[in-house]
Amino acid sequence: xxxxxxxxxxxxxxxxxxxxxxxxxxxxxxxxxxxxxxxxxxxxxxxxxxxxxxxxxxxxxxxxxxxxxxxxxxxxxxxxxxxxxxxxxxxxxxxxxxxxxxxxxxxxxxxxxxxxxxxxxxxxxxxxxxxxxxxxxxxxxxxxxxxxxxxxxxxxxxxxxxxxxxxxxxxxxxxxxxxxxxxxxxxxxxxxxxxxxxxxxxxxxxxxxxxxxxxxxxxxxxxxxxxxxxxxxxxxxxxxxxxxxxxxxxxxxxxx
Ligand SMILES: NC(=O)c1ccc[n+]([C@@H]2O[C@H](COP(=O)([O-])OP(=O)(O)OC[C@H]3O[C@@H](n4cnc5c(N)ncnc54)[C@H](O)[C@@H]3O)[C@@H](O)[C@H]2O)c1
Numbered sequence: 001x002x003x004x005x006x007x008x009x010x011x012x013x014x015x016x017x018x019x020x021x022x023x024x025x026x027x028x029x030x031x032x033x034x035x036x037x038x039x040x041x042x043x044x045x046x047x048x049x050x051x052x053x054x055x056x057x058x059x060x061x062x063x064x065x066x067x068x069x070x071x072x073x074x075x076x077x078x079x080x081x082x083x084x085x086x087x088x089x090x091x092x093x094x095x096x097x098x099x100x101x102x103x104x105x106x107x108x109x110x111x112x113x114x115x116x117x118x119x120x121x122x123x124x125x126x127x128x129x130x131x132x133x134x135x136x137x138x139x140x141x142x143x144x145x146x147x148x149x150x151x152x153x154x155x156x157x158x159x160x161x162x163x164x165x166x167x168x169x170x171x172x173x174x175x176x177x178x179x180x181x182x183x184x185x186x187x188x189x190x191x192x193x194x195x196x197x198x199x200x201x202x203x204x205x206x207x208x209x210x211x212x213x214x215x216x217x218x219x220x221x222x223x224x225x226x227x228x229x230x231x232x233x234x235x236x237x238x239x240x241x242x243x244x245x246x247x248x249x250x251x252x253x254x255x256x
Pocket of ligand 1: 011012013014015016017018035036037038061062063064089090091092123127151152153154194195196197198199200201202203
């Protein structure tokens with residue numbers, strides 16, 4: 001797909017990887033519809049994109065809410081007249097062990113809460129389901145032969161401390177592959193990226209120097225990824241019509 005003058009919706013566009021993708025797609029001449037639950041950063045990113053000579057529209061909303069997901073994809077079409085690429089990127093972390101045991105007494109002293117489980121499932125799985133479904137609705141009704149691009153994670157293989165996140169991302173990977181089959185009759189492609197550890201607020205916010213060094217030692221290339229490296233990979237999927245029904249692991253070789 002040639003991205004010039006196409007419409008790209010990006011969820012979670014006020015943050016690290018999403019904001020980087022917005023810049024990347026804009027540099028290809030695409031008009032961007034940014035969506036985030038937090039308006040502040042998104043408005044700043046949108047102003048930068050307009051400075052690059054493309055349209056940038058902001059839609060504030062929670063992807064886990066059905067009405068917000070419907071409104072987002074409908075507004076993309078009402079504001080720009082089309083929908084070519086939907087990048088389902090918004091996500092959150094609420095890490096914790098399934099159970100924590102007191103070493104002295106052998107008694108369980110903590111559990112992964114239902115709130116921790118549900119909040120991550122709501123955003124990272126239900127939110128992707130809702131926004132993916134609504135992107136498909138708009139693409140089919142406008143006869144756009146577009147692409148839906150999901151953001152999973154290498155944690156989809158099962159990363160200790162991330163029961164909620166790993167389960168949601170495995171679900172995202174599964175939906176990506178099955179949607180590619182269901183939507184092929186409408187000439188809509190669906191593919192995704194499973195990033196490794198990427199330098200964004202999501203993981204850097206509370207990172208201490210020794211923890212960072214430990215993480216870097218786990219990554220075969222010896223460093224975390226940059227948001228731009230994921231953005232470039234998403235743009236590769238959007239531009240290359242042969243990529244369909246797969247999740248590309250872009251992780252520097254990390255094995256979870
Ligand atoms: N950073 C990493 O190492 C890494 C690794 C693998 C996968 N990922 C995935 O990449 C995606 C982007 O992550 P990031 O690192 O840029 O995170 P980030 O926290 O920097 O940005 C995420 C953005 O999503 C927004 N958001 C959160 N909940 C939302 C909701 N309910 N509705 C709408 N917007 C919402 C946030 O406000 C934020 O702007 C996520 O799906 C994440 O799981 C990140």
